[in-house]
Amino acid sequence: MTLALADEVRDAMTHGLPVVALDPTIIAHGLPQPRNLTIALELEESVRAAGAVPATVAVLDGRPHIGLSESELERIATGEPPRKLSHRDLAPAMATGASGATTISGTAFLAAHAGIRVFATGGLGGVHRGWSRAQDESADLRLLARTRVTAVCAGVTSLLDVPATVERLETLGVALIGYGTATCPAYCLADSGVPVDWTVHDAREVAAAMRAQDTLGGPDTALVVAQPVRAADQLDPQLHDRVLTDALTACERDGVTGAAVTPYLLERLVRDTGGASLEASLSAVRENVRLAARVAAVWAATAHI
Template sequence: MLVVSDVVVSDEVQAAVADRRPVVALESTIIAHGLPRPRNLQVAGELEEAVRAEGAVPATIAVLDGRPHVGLDKEQLERVANEDGIRKLGHRDLALAVAAGASGATTVSATALLAARAGVRVFATGGLGGVHREWTVTQDESADLGLLARTRITVVCAGVKSILDVAATLQRLETLGVAVAGYGTDRFPGFYLTDSGHPVDWTLRTPGEVAAVMRAQDAVGGPESALLVANPVPEAEQLDPALHARVLAEALEACAEGGITGQAVTPFLLDQLVRRTEGASLSANLAAVRGNVRLAGRIAAAWVER
């Protein structure tokens, strides 16, 4: 294995990067915190296999005993899935975790940072964080946005969670200079939903077109910002829009009646969505992640074709 300034890169990922073979970074938060055991480990394996099926090498990222790892073996993946006390790490937490010798699963921002450090250009995830509701009161915004504004990586995602302020998130991405393109659509997806109700200015239709934009980013220069490829969950696999609208409206009403404000709003809404859709939101979540992983594998393959 290769150690790059205290980032441990697995032999397989190291060789693939060196040989210009396709690699896809995967976050580990969905494994440690997004799914119940033992389904989490099963899904982790499925996602890595989906990357391999597209001819790419999976690079699941996590911090173990204070060492950031890009690419996990079977034992390490099992640790992330099954070990109690695995923390949730954003990029701001990495130095603290390293100094403390802690273990943690990486969020979008930490995964993107460590992937870029290891020379991995393509990253697949479910949905991004964004600007939260009541932003004018709380100033609550995901760290994902700022990190992506200064990290050259291509992120395949299903937009942002529809419980966030989607319009404000798109505006914030524009302000930060982060490029956003819909994949095969001119609408911005809403994670659980195929269409968040908001448009995007650019549409890319093939992995080759995405790779061409990535090359153009390098040629044009400027800030080292990300490219977001917004890949909608298929309509047949999305959360029923009417159910989503009803549950979200009722949950927002419950927030108002219960005096739930500020940073407590988002976790409350997420919990209500999972509980009151009887798992349908989780199914849509996994459908989105699987689709993004497959697309990321194809984009990574197109990227290394020079």
Template sequence: MVLKVSQEVREAIEAGRPVVALESTIIAHGLPRPRNLQVAQELEAAVRGEGAVPATIAVLDGRPHIGLDKEQLERVANEEGIRKLGHRDLPLAVASGASGATTVSATAQLAALAGVRVFATGGLGGVHRQWTVTQDESADLGLLARTRITVVCAGVKSILDVPATLQRLETLGVAVAGYGTDRFPGFYLSDSGHPVDWRLDTPEQVAEVMRAQDALGGAESALIVANPVPEAEQLDPEVHARVLADALRACEEQGVRGQAVTPFLLDHLVRHTDGASLSANLAAVRGNVRLAGRIAAAWAGA
């Protein structure tokens, strides 16, 4: 088998104990050194604090790893040349012996292949603004439409077209529920300004939905649990609106296109909010990881 599942994760899966998948892009590409490694260790510790086993996922020397040891985690955080891998890149990375950090789509695919049902991340990708012109849509959406995994996230990145993303998820048949809220969160913001049709208030309720998915059969689609960043830790909405408008204007003026748009906008937000957007991002990720641990425990206790 091409997957390399760590002994700890393998034993937990075989014993039916809770496991939470974690992406590695935030480690390799989302944070400066040495903070990236500190955050990676902190997130794994948060999963353990909820009684679950962390399974950070990355591709090393062409081998997808489900669960990293200390040295492997340090390698992802510090090694130059670690690529950013979506699910479309996985066959190329495996065949060429490349090393890379996994995005949402690649992490979800590999986690599902390994038998891990719960995945925690920050925010999903989605439909980009001006989609009717650019046809730019994240690969996350299509992958989640055909992958049976529960994704705990803080909604989709607020730089995207949120209502179009929600519509696209509906079209693709991906279930979306707010956790403790009737509003869809906006990554940096507790409320994107858009409602959700379903609300879940406990990890046990989430686990019940997961069991119902399996009992009903049908398409192997995901369940998105949209968990808002606490209002006290969100980015100030007025600051967010002003800086995002400036970022979108700068993007247009500088002719930034395609895959360069998202990192450009996110970097602009970090620099022009004095790091407040990054703080809100990390607050969201921490909350998602803790909730995912509780959901995994409820799922394992079925």
């Protein structure tokens, strides 16, 4: 596969400097225009301020890009929202010259292929509610079960079945570590109430776990680091539960199924919380990016120890 590496990313990797892959979905699909471009640039600068190099991932005209110029960021942030590309979509997109914003699975796959170990995202995909009826599960989970990356996230998206997703990660052999928390966060909520088996408190411990993965060998599974949104910035849990309950009822009433469910629920959550869910999500993403940069910096500094 021929990847288009931005000069800044190529130079950093050549000299062993820290690099953080950034998931572009929130830029392309999670925020209104033109705020999404402003946030995209802010997140990249946040990575640089923490001593690492940002590598926002996307596919442009059939070619995977690892690191985007400002004009390329603008391209995926403006106009009609680009297509979402999971790892299964990469080959058809390349063959047809398509453009799109990679999902977590697409970002993780391309980051690992480029040799980037750490990437930052928002909320992790997983097992959908009502799985026993529709057996709907995000492609993120299986990809993480066979890809050696460290995914810094804000836990499992609250729209999903969080307990089932945590169990599924265990079944797939993917380590889930709480960053400063003993329970799994739920993206815009700081605490889902679902316990995690391991807790760490600084970037050095995350990097140590990454080194231990390499020492042990075995399956190339991911390390998922779940950092809760700050309590002061989270969505009010009672408001969240009330709005989500109403949204799930409306979803069933309107006959929304399959891939349309999550966008439908997200739109209702943003609308019926007056945008509060979006602000909580943004706070989580900002903190995830900063943590990912710190982890990447420690990893790069200790890679040969």
